[in-house]
Amino acid sequence: MGWWRPSRWWRGGWATRTGARVVARLAGLRSLLGPGPRPEFRAGLREELLRTHAAERAAAAAAAPPTPAAHAPRRRRPSLLVRTRPALVFAALLVTMFGLGVRTHHALPGDVLYPLKRAAESTVLSLAYDDEERAQREMDAARQRAEETASLLTAGSPGRHDLITQTLDDMESTTRAALSRVERRGEASGEARRFAREQHTTVEPLLPKLDRENRDKANQYLSYIDTMTASGR
Template sequence: MGKSRRSRERVLGHLTELRELPLGGGPSDAFRDRLRDELLTARSDASERSARRPRGPRSASSRSSRRGPGSSRRRVRARPWLSQLATLSLAAAMMVSAFATYRAVPGDTLYPLKRAAESTLVRLSDDDVERAERELDSAKARAEEVAELLGPSHEDSPGNDALVGRTLKDMEESTRSGISRLERVRPRSPKIRTFARDQRDMVEPMLERMDGEDQDQATGYLDYIEGLAAPPG
């Protein structure tokens, strides 16, 4: 039970760090070093378990089928190393994929994986405060994605307007859900006002790059968070 909890906390920690990477950013040196240490520890543990594993008596047919003296022992020794190499390669491939995933924006192939990882973080949160804060983090991520979609590298992409509108909608849904949850458990939390101000400063400059329904949707969002950003009366 203890090992399972520690594993879950470690996975959550990695997901959180990856999630907080800025768009186009990469993992920090400290994160790489810690990941390498954990992989090497896992490899060492696997070697120790393999060395401690009891080996049953060989049957006569098994002994007689050996191609030559020592050949079976060489095969037995080779298997743990091949298994460890495959495990490390898989872990490295997964981390490379994770870095690419957390730099993805709407419309990218890996973007659904990014959203699935965010949803996992929210569902695995232990209490309502943590869950609300993760939902607000998701809203911030959507604002950053809208800014990216409106930037020079994406503004002329096919279907970009639909992606902007959908991302704005997701941003508002995450905001309302997170604020509602946080107001229920911590109604006077200063994080609500701080979040609203940060979002206002992020979204407001985008209005001039929007038109039509997207601009109306963003304006409605700003009207909603403006009341949250105001100091309490």
């Protein structure tokens, strides 16, 4: 005996009846739920959703790091002249000071810078720590006066006679101060005798170029320093 199979007609009727029951059930549920949300409810829900969305966007914007400006202006680098200007000013100052020092060292009596030269010389003399060193520095100053006298004879500056007279007087006073310190030690040092010979060699050739008054001063000076080399003190 074989299995019973429903006929095609029966299967079609069953599907139709089942679909009708489902449609009827859905219609009943819809009638129970009513026509849908009221307009007031929909408007309130929409406003609430918009407020929530706006709050979330504000919180996200506050938490995000600030983005740099897309076209921030680049800082301009100073030019080479601006960057090297302090060094150039310092170098110019050094050159000026060096030139001023050279001109002061070679200044002659009557020049604008000569008082500065003598002031620096006096400072050097005052810094000597004992009589021997001061005598050495005074001998150096006397050598300077002899060289200045020779330069004045060839310079032809106005008032040359008075300038030479003053320079010879300064040379003699400085020489006597130096050699008197040597004499207090009891004997002439080799440096003092060498100084006397050098001064004699520098001053003696100037005699024919000097006027009578200054020539007499120069001769007296030579006689004084010659006693230092002759006596051997």
